[in-house]
Amino acid sequence: MxxxxxxxxxxxxxxxxxxxxxxxxxxxxxxxxxxxxxxxxxxxxxxxxxxxxxxxxxxxxxxxxxxxxxxxxxxxxxxxxxxxxxxxxxxxxxxxxxxxxxxxxxxxxxxxxxxxxxxxxxxxxxxxxxxxxxxxxxxxxxxxxxxxxxxxxxxxxxxxxxxxxxFDFSEPGKLDLEAFMTRNFHFNVQLRRFAYLTGRSLATFKRDFEKIFHLSPSRWLLQRRLQEAYYLIKEKGKAPSEAYLEVGFEDLSHFSFAFKKMYGVAPSRI
Missing domain, CATH: 2.60.120.810 (Jelly Rolls)
Incomplete structure (x- = not known):
């Protein structure tokens, strides 16, 4: 990470x-x-x-x-x-x-x-x-x-x-959180990094996030990454060993466990 x-x-x-x-x-x-x-x-x-x-x-x-x-x-x-x-x-x-x-x-x-x-x-x-x-x-x-x-x-x-x-020495300003996260969810970074890049403290980031997405950042990121992985495997023919890295997972076994829990089937069976 x-x-x-x-x-x-x-x-x-x-x-x-x-x-x-x-x-x-x-x-x-x-x-x-x-x-x-x-x-x-x-x-x-x-x-x-x-x-x-x-x-x-x-x-x-x-x-x-x-x-x-x-x-x-x-x-x-x-x-x-x-x-x-x-x-x-x-x-x-x-x-x-x-x-x-x-x-x-x-x-x-x-x-x-x-x-x-x-x-x-x-x-x-x-x-x-x-x-x-x-x-x-x-x-x-x-x-x-x-x-x-x-x-x-x-x-x-x-x-x-x-x-x-x-020579622009300013720090990141407050960005459109929904647009930023939709574009960058597949980057495997800590929440503190997402907060910094959107111009927020970690506490403000979490509060704003839940207002917009009605989920905690961790829960939303897990679901969104799994949805993207499903699409890559089923529609684009990607192997699970490729897809899990593209969507921001660190570990293939953790990805496979979370995928099966969400979709009821192992990613290799899609």
Whole structure:
């Protein structure tokens, strides 16, 4: 299960990601903006609304405070590779103060992942990072800070509209709870995370939820996930071993038990 806001672990500011021979699927809460280059293999992302497929040479900005499902598929007889540059809030605030950048309007595209067109500036920046695979190790702080500033300047030069994304330091506002949960029920996250992303305290989230759905969040999530799993298995021909992960269950045996309790038959018999 994904960590609550206070439990998110730190990750290197510049991270090479490699996976060997087999594909890997999962989901994550994106705590900080990340500029990511696809080097080898294919990455498929889904944010509850939109699916993106990234191939070698593609570039993306993954926005903070979003939930994203992903599948990393290595090439035939090869390995999956990507490189991500994390632009944390502290770095962006310092840059904003130093260079006078401020948002003029809230950014609300709704997309968690933005596809960016590759250009010679980005390609040169990527090439400059390759000798620094271990740049995040102790002793390289000054050099790392320069590479992060360079990434921000490149984004602003190549995609000026991203100013409204990068320098929006506001926390999630109060969202339409029914629409948000209907779109994101299949993400396997704690209730505290759902509450945070909808701009509510946990107590307010639970109270608002029961007013709308007339069920506790835990009960509604269980029923909604099982309904979606039934549809995937019966109508889409998915195997239970695929469906349970897609709808947010951690464990196949728990999924099978809950499914049989709700529908009176094991998912393998649908």
């Amino acid at each position: 994904l960590p609550a806001p206070s439990e998110t672990s730190a990750r290197p500011a510049i991270l090479y990601s490699c996976y060997y021979t087999q594909s890997r699927s999962g989901e994550q809460f994106v705590a900080e903006h990340a500029l990511s280059f696809q080097l080898a293999g294919t990455l498929t992302t889904y944010d509850g609304n939109t699916e993106h497929v990234f191939r070698p040479g593609d570039l993306r900005l993954v926005k903070r405070n979003h939930l994203v499902k992903f599948t990393k598929q290595p090439p035939e007889n090869g390995e999956f590779k990507s490189l991500s540059v994390t632009l944390d809030q502290e770095t962006l605030r310092r840059f904003s103060l130093e260079h006078g950048y401020h948002t003029e309007k809230p950014h609300d595209s709704g997309l968690a992942v933005l596809e960016l067109p590759m250009n010679p500036l980005y390609q040169s920046y990527l090439a400059s990072l390759q000798p620094y695979e271990h740049l995040s190790e102790p002793g390289n702080e000054s050099l790392l800070a320069l590479k992060l500033q360079e990434a921000i300047l490149l984004l602003l030069k190549s995609n000026p509209e991203l100013k409204e994304v990068l």
